C-alpha cells in the first residue's frame with residue numbers, strides 16, 4: 664500500500680478546509696439544538712492530524728481522545744457518517760450511539776474517539792502490541808491532549824511501550840489548555856516532550872501550525888519505526904480557537920493571544936506556501952473552499968434525513984458479535 668505522504672499537498676489543504684468547514688457547521692447545528700451532548704471543536708488544530716495522517720499508510724492505526732472529528736475525516740470517514748453521528752442517527756460512524764466524542768471507523772483503522780482523558784493511551788499501546796505480535800510493519804498514531812500527560816494511565820502506557828519497543832508514535836497535541844487550565848499551571852515540566860525522556864523514548868517538538876513540518880517529522884519517525892520497531896514521542900504545539908467545548912466561553916485567555924494564533928492559521932500558511940510556489944491560484948483555493956462547504960451542507964442534509972436507531976436495536980452494537988459491518 665502506498666504511503667499517503669505521496670499525496671498531493673493541494674489535496675491535503677482541501678482536507679484541512681473540509682475539517683474547518685465541518686466544525687463550523689457542527690457548531691451552528693449544535694446551537695440550533697440539532698446536536699446533543701458534548702461537542703469539542705478542532706478548529707485551529709487541523710494541520711496536526713492532516714500532517715500526521717498524510718505521512719502514514721491507510722492501514723496504520725489511529726486512536727485519539729474526544730476532540731476527534733478531524734481525525735475521522737482525515738482518516739477517510741465520510742462527512743456524511745461524521746455529521747450523522749453528531750445528529751445521533753443510525754447512519755453515523757458509530758451508529759449514532761457514540762456521538763461527538765466516540766467516532767469509530769474500523770474500516771479506516773480509526774479506533775476512536777475516547778472521552779476519558781488518557782484512558783485511550785494504553786489502548787493505543789495495545790494496538791501497537793498487536794502490530795508487533797503479528798510481525799507487521801504498521802505504525803500506531805496515538806493522539807492526546809496536554810491534559811493527558813499527568814494521568815497514571817499515560818505513564819504506565821509509555822513505560823510498557825518503551826519496555827516492549829512497540830511501534831507507536833505518541834502525538835501530544837499541546838494546545839496550551841486542558842479545559843480552562845493552562846498547561847503552565849498543571850505540569851511541572853517546562854517542556855512536555857521531556858516526559859518522554861523519563862521513559863527513554865525519543866521525543867521532539869513540532870510546530871503544529873505548519874502542515875509540512877508535522878508531515879515531514881511524522882514521516883521520518885514512521886520510517887524509522889518500520890525499520891526497527893520502537894516508540895516515539897512528538898509534542899506538537901498548536902492552538903484551539905474555540906472554547907474547550909460548545910459551552911465554554913474561553914474567558915481564561917486574552918483576545919490578543921487568540922489573535923496571535925489566528926494570524927498563524929495553518930490553512931492560511933499552507934495556502935500561502937502553495938501560492939508562492941505557483942502550485943495554487945486564488946481561484947483554485949476558492950473552488951476547494953466551495954467544495955468543502957458544499958460537502959458539509961450535503962452532510963447536514965444527509966444527517967437530518969437519516970433515521971434514528973430503532974429502540975429494539977439499542978443493544979445490537981454493544982458487543983463485537985453484534986456488529987454488522
Ligand SMILES: Cc1ncc(C[n+]2csc(CCOP(=O)(O)OP(=O)(O)O)c2C)c(N)n1
Nearest residue numbers: 730778779780808809810811838840841842
Ligand atoms: C479522567 C478524566 N478526568 C477529567 C475529565 C474531564 N475532562 C474532560 S476534557 C478535560 C481536559 C483535557 O484536556 P486535554 O487533554 O489537553 O485535551 P484538549 O481538550 O485540549 O483537546 C478534562 C479534565 C475526563 N474526561 N476524564
